[in-house]
Amino acid sequence: MSTYAQKKGVGAVIWDYLTTVDHKKIAILYLIAGGFFFLLGGLEAMFIRIQLAIPNNNFVSAGLYNEILTMHGTTMIFLAAMPLLFAFMNAVMPLQIGARDVAFPFLNSLGFWLFFFGGIFLNLSWFLGGAPDAGWTSYASLSLASEGHGIDFYALGLQIAGFGTLIGGINFLVTIINMRAPGMTYMRMPLFTWSTFVASALILFAFPPLTIGVFFLTFDRMFGANFFDHTMGGNTIIWEHLFWIFGHPEVYILILPSFGIFSEIFATFSRKRLFGYSSMVFATVLIGFLGFMVWAHHMFTTGLGPIANAIFAVATMAIAVPTGIKIFNWIFTMWGGSIKFTTPMLYAVAFIPSFVMGGVTGVMLGAAAADYQYHDTYFVVAHFHYVIVGGVVFALLAGTHFYWPKMFGTMLNELLGKITFWLFLIGFHLTFFIQHFLGLIGMPRRIFTFLPGQGLETGNLISTIGAFLMAVATIVLLVNIVITSVKNVKVGNDPWGDGRTLEWALPSPPPFYNFKQLPLVRGLDPYWIEKMNGNKEMTPAEPIGDIHMPNNSFIPFMISLGLFIAAFGVMYRVDHAWGLPVLIAGLAITFGSMMVRSIKDDHGYHIHKEDLLEDEDKGVKA
Amino acid sequence: MKRLAKWRLLPLFAVMALLAGCGEPFLSALQPAGEVAQLQFDLMLLSTAIMVGVIVIVTVLFIIAITRFRRKSENEIPKQVEGSHKLEIIWTAIPILLVFVLAIPTVAATFKLADVSPMDEKNEDGKTDALVVNVRANLYWWEFEYPNEEIVTSQDLIVPTDEKVYFNLIASDVKHSFWIPSVGGKMDTNTENINRFWLNFDDAAADEAGRIFYGKCAELCGPSHALMDFKVKALPRAEFDQWVTDMKAVTEPVQAETAEAQAGQEVFNNSCIGCHAVTPANTTPEAARMGPNLTDFGNRTLVAGILENNEENIKKWLKDPEAIKPGNKMTGKYDLSDEEIDAVTEYLMGLKVQE
């Protein structure tokens, strides 16, 4: 039997991925798509640094520079960092809680395809008359004044991708609440699962304001509305509020899962349970909560008045407390442990000082009166790159090395991994440390060039050199991935040897149904507990029985494709007669596909007990 | 309190002084040249000191942890510690205290910098005793209107030193942000409302910086955002008053003297005066002031905010403004021959209210 284990042709594999609803395959899709956009965003970053290497440079023109800086920010946040985190959430979280899949496999696939088509739509702007050029924040007066369709691509692309993210968030929340294995109480969940949970809640409450803000922008630009046109009674400050009510939680949507990844790595490679687990959970929830209370610190110079500024300043500083708790807990997880410096652990260790640097400048920025000097300068650029690269990107690189064997069944080369690490670490600090001072000595952010004689030359040159080191590091990583994939040396369940959580109790990669029998969880770090008790695998919580699985579906692809087509219709409706029919056709595809989904019953299928037993006899790793 | 903080921060000061050496006195926020910048600089130092303290503690613990607890043998299983309430309370309580130490001066400074009450205290003429400047930010130039003095100038902000100068800030097209780094932090110029704040220009520091500070736009506003600079001439009060008097003396466009300049004035009157005024009175409505006021153009420090003010640069700018400031609103508004540009340049160079 075991037809699912047979070799397939290339076409069949592609079709399988286009229609898959398996969280592990969707994770791989997120990893590939997110990785692609990460390279794209990185390329844009290199253009920025080359342009700013010397004063009065004309490597790119002023208008093109604004497009590049906008797309760099937008791509990195929405199309690289978040999807890559979603890759790990998909790959690992269901395994960590002992689930066979996420709660809504169909929606999981829909979420991916919406993100993918949104991202592609946004990037097609490069070829269709110019990319958006008002910054990733796209402040309303400038985004309304911007000519061409660039901002339209931004608004519609983000709208589509944003729906995907929202769906993903709800899916993870329900999965964590409803699908935990027997014994997996909330306070036994691994920290990565906890941080996925909190980040998903943030997505649920932070994305609607963005959705609405982007709708307003779309209506103003494409349907003649006046939300942001002050001559018609509108108000651009509304956009700033909506954007940051979304934008600040967004930062935590990125950083909390990164904290989660590091928490797993610290515990694993220190061979020690996480120090102060309950306070870590508490701190995660508290950071998520406070994340909604501080958005106006991005608007200290907007003129909200001293009372608002003072309140938001103090609230911002308060976030330092739970973040500090986390830092100390990580250090004390290593304290008294048995630390092994694998590549993931190197990133985790380097993350502490890097992130602390970004954290303390965050508190400095929170001091409203002083922020009037920092705001919109390279000091801010340095700060958020310390947080997002030193926190999130380090976590993504660490996660890539850490979870690669679980996702692909083979280990990335450790030597190349360490080379990547050192190049990236040095390049990162070289690029961004100096930028704090560039800001303080008078360099505003988002400038396409600077003039000689203002004291800005040396710092910018150093920064550019650092950026090249990071680029080389990324190339080494790609080489590593290629070499590893070609060699494809298979590894067992727990390739690092120190796995603590449920995912390491499964084969690498796990069979498509994950757990033949749901495991019984007896405490925090359940696999470690079993190992310490001399068990090779988890104790099952149920007898072997039929497993209910969802069917693959092409509908998510079609729903997303419909919106993708409709977006072109909305945008070109004002210029061309064919716009409206295309809009209608696109929406017809989307709603038609949704109708098919709701009318056609899809009960899924069962893997029968006999097949599972047969697999076991043959030792098949499906 | 302030003095105590400074004393404790001596080593930090040394580092700061070193770094300040990198910046320029006319541009760097690390070389404060006024009360506001000084207040902000002190706050920076206080926060930096606290943060450096935090970094030191974390680094020490971190280095001990990663050096002492390396894995020695593959078989060792460390004790599985759950946590420590005592430690956790310590590293919750101490940061809370530190936050308080920083929060109190922050709140005080935030309110102090927002105090613009003298702007509302009108005397019997309906004017304020304090000097007020209305800043209007445009793609990519700045207009400075002195409502009490009833004059308008552009690009070069002229202010008296050692007194509080109050600003009304607004943008006429898209959002910009008004920033003179060495004198104080920035404030946005929104499109729909007037923001207000104050600055104080220190005379000694102004003297050291050559009487000129650099101002910048700090909010992305389009292709030439990077080039939307302005200059601040900080003069002693008497010189400032003299400048105001001289400006107010110009009630009619000044007649050019040389023949070429006269030809230039004619061209200017035909092609340029629709946007650019050459008298400083603020009686024209804002919407009609479409380009920078050129009354005192000959005394400008820079052309277009970025080029040295000389004949060659003016011609370059007039010939192809797009090449110098992409996206500016002057490109394509006029069609002048080379001879006409030469003549206009001659005329413009002569527009000076003071010698």
Next chain:
Amino acid sequence: MQAEEKFTPETWPASPEKSTLEAKNKFLGFWLFLGGETVLFATLFATYLALKDKVPGTDHALAKDLFEMPLVFLMTMILLTSSLTSVYAMYHMKNFDFKKMQLWLGITVLLGFAFLGLEIYEFNHYVHEFHHTFTSSAFGSAFYTLVGFHGAHVAFGLAWFITLMVRNSKRGLDLYTAPKFYVASLYWHFIDVVWVFIFTVVYLMGMVG
């Protein structure tokens, strides 16, 4: 319990909307979705309040000129009643009485259409009598976006109910279809609650001035 299993009123469980894992997931997921929708509408309300009566000239109609109590009150009553009739429908669903459920759902849908018709009449009235349109002012944009978003939710809810009623008219209730009806009725209640806020914030507060 299997989703496709056939039931009688005796074997029908007490909470058919969450008797299988799929149904439980759907139930919880939908509540969370409504949480997100709440934030969505909260954002629209906040924007509306910020832009209320923000018009470019003195000749534009303001909230106090536009709204008329009788019409809005009638719309409110119709929608509130439709919420009640959907409760009846769910009551019969829990009692495994498919016919009566369909009947009450049918009444709900009719009331929904009545509401939607009145809303279209209302918008038409504002546009033609007062020249208060989506593009005439920021107030207009905010008003039509908030109330229109609600209206679009009503329209979607109606389409949803009708699809469910037609699709399941032959096969009746089981543990696969019951959660679908239940979730749709949850959505309908949510729409109703949003309207109560619109009635208060937009219309009542608008008429006060």
